[in-house]
Amino acid sequence: MCTRDFAWALARGPSTSPLAARMRYHVLLLLVTMTLVHAEPQSALLDALAQELKSMRSLPVGTPTHSACPKDSGSLVGLAQQQVKSKLGEPDFVDVDGSWSYFFTSPVPVGQDGGGFPQLTFGFDAKGRIAQVSCYYSR
Numbered sequence: 001m002c003t004r005d006f007a008w009a010l011a012r013g014p015s016t017s018p019l020a021a022r023m024r025y026h027v028l029l030l031l032v033t034m035t036l037v038h039a040e041p042q043s044a045l046l047d048a049l050a051q052e053l054k055s056m057r058s059l060p061v062g063t064p065t066h067s068a069c070p071k072d073s074g075s076l077v078g079l080a081q082q083q084v085k086s087k088l089g090e091p092d093f094v095d096v097d098g099s100w101s102y103f104f105t106s107p108v109p110v111g112q113d114g115g116g117f118p119q120l121t122f123g124f125d126a127k128g129r130i131a132q133v134s135c136y137y138s139r
Contacts, residue, residue: 043075043083049120050087052104059106067104069118069135081128099123103138 049070056065084100085091091100105117116137123132 043079045070045073045075046079046083046087049102053088053102056104056106061107062109062112063106065105065117067118069120069137073120073133073135076122076133077130079130081122081124081130084122084130095121097123105138 052067056067059065081100088102092103093101095101099121101119101121103117103119105115108115116139118135119138120133120135122130123134125131
């Protein structure tokens with residue numbers, strides 16, 4: 001049974017009016033749709049970042065890279081912390097405020113600090129969702 005048929009069957013119920021049944025049907029269909037849409041937001045940007053980070057981390061130590069900060073990271077706001085971890089893996093750095101940073105470069109040689117690569121940082125709210133995203137070039 002498809003969602004539409006299920007909602008219609010629920011909406012018909014013990015109604016005395018076809019109009020009331022139709023109204024209940026549309027309300028139920030709207031609720032089902034909203035539930036499915038808001039279950040877990042996805043981000044094409046997070047997928048692209050995951051692919052880029054995986055590629056960078058597979059390079060030999062010290063290989064020059066030419067990664068850039070995302071132009072618009074707004075689509076990442078609201079994603080769950082667990083989604084970030086499942087896509088990007090363990091963060092390269094966790095700050096005292098709980099923010100996570102990922103370094104978009106090849107593995108850094110031992111003893112090297114900084115290096116001009118993008119550092120993408122996620123700040124999380126109390127519910128474990130991304131509240132802010134920043135990106136700057138590490139020095």
